[in-house]
Amino acid sequence: MIVEVSDLIQLEAALLDDCRYAEWIELFTDDCLYWVPVSPEMQSPRDGPSHFRDDRQVMMVRTHRLANPRSFGAEPSPRTVHIISGIRIEESTPEEIHVSSSQIMLEYRNRGRFEEDQRAFGGRVRHRLLRTAEGLRIAEKRIDLINAEGAFNAMAAPL
């Protein structure tokens, strides 16, 4: 099972890094949650505002926008690489698997500002995976950035 889970999580990261966003969204269930809270203490997105609190529709808008030439916040487009480590299955039932991992995403946008143009986002990721008729799908992805409480500059690419 760990191989299957690990393959899915690595595939998800690769699709993001390759900007294959439509395929990325296909990995998620219809009623999915993609969530980057402002504190590891948050239990639910209803507890307070979030950096990202996306359902499938918002994910679609966000990624559609990345391809739009009028999207100034992503001009030039961000280039990213995800480094994922420590994939562990925390809990599993025949229908559902809870997975945790550590992730660093490096992001680069060439704005002529040297080192400032590259940023690192790192934290603990929790995936809740569901077995569906289409195969293993992501019902929830929660990223607890180590600097979750801090202030961020514009973020265009999903983490």
Add this chain to the structure above:
Amino acid sequence: MVIAELNPQFLVRAGEVHRSVYTDPAIFKLEMERIFGRAWLYLAHESEVPEPGDYVVRHMGTQAVILTRGKSGGIETIFNRCSHRGATLCAFEKGSAPHGHQCPYHGWTFNADGTVRFVSNASNYDGVLDEADYAISQVRTETYRGFIFGNLAGHAAPPLGDFLGHMKSTIDDLVDRSPTGKIEVGKYQLRHYYRANWKMTFENLNDTIHPGFAHSASVVSAKSVLAEVGRDNIVPTVGMMLANGKPIQFFQDLDMVTTPGGHSYIGGHMGADYTPDTADAYTQSLMDFHGPEKAKQVLSVDRHLMLLYPSSFWHARYQTIRIIRPVRHDLTEMIGFTFKLVGAPEETHVNAIEYCTGANSAASPVIADDLEIYERCLLGNEYDRREWIPMSRGLNEDRERGNSITRTPATSEAYIRNQFAAWADYMGKAS
């Protein structure tokens, strides 16, 4: 520009402003003294410090202060700086210190009101140091309907009520929307920052022309998803993005109100509605508290956004307040807070939370574009060939001009001219 020669009258004209107000560190330094050092700044809500000893740390311009609930129940505000060697007293943004604030360096300890509680090795100071001389300076605070404001100018400042003037009505709107008359701050805050001047946010947030351009990518993307899923299935966040695509005429017809001191607001409901069930339950609870007449009047108030110059942004309908923290002339932080309407359905707070996320997250498709634009404007304004920036849109379109309020179309830059009138007024006075 040499600071001694600075005459703000030379930097602000009827319909234009000099680019150096965004780019010059010396002007920023003077703004901290003369604007953030003189205006009433919104700091915190009473509900953030409910018990004696509870404190929060907030910025007033570039200086941090500690607001502590004192033993007698009042709010005490002092600088977050030990009067011995200057070290920061409170490292955390909030906490409880019922026994005073202790400096980690030599253990000097201060009461909530700044008076000295303990000096280490006091015998070494016999006949040398009078503890009374080392009380930490207090900051004058006043409260309006539970919102705590501070003023660094102390008694030289006018009463808070005079500063707020007509803008009190927006704060009333926020509180009156509670079916118990009480509101409570949400537990979590959301922050973003950008590498540009603090005034950019003030000039952008009530700018109703930019969304059709700067946010067009979000509108196009939201419309594409709308076509795919159908109007009935659109989620609130996507609905908010679509609102940025409203036709210009909508904003031309809308009123903008400006008042002395650089403040302004516009109406126009631009967030997500409550679901029908929540709306019914909420309206009922409001009628039970206020009576039907007053409840109807409360719900009829239409304030999309009030800019309270120079430091806060009030989205009363969405129970969201944002505070600006100017860090340098080219670095600014924005901090978003939500409020619960105590006694209202929980869904109303979820609505506020979704609004705050859309309005203040650096990952919000709308905000990401704004932040990029702010930074581009700073870069361009460093260039030396064009010295003056126009702020003349709608210069001849005032609808009603009075001493206390002026009405213009919401497409006008009247609010920017009004901000710079206040700016020149603050900056022009040496003391």
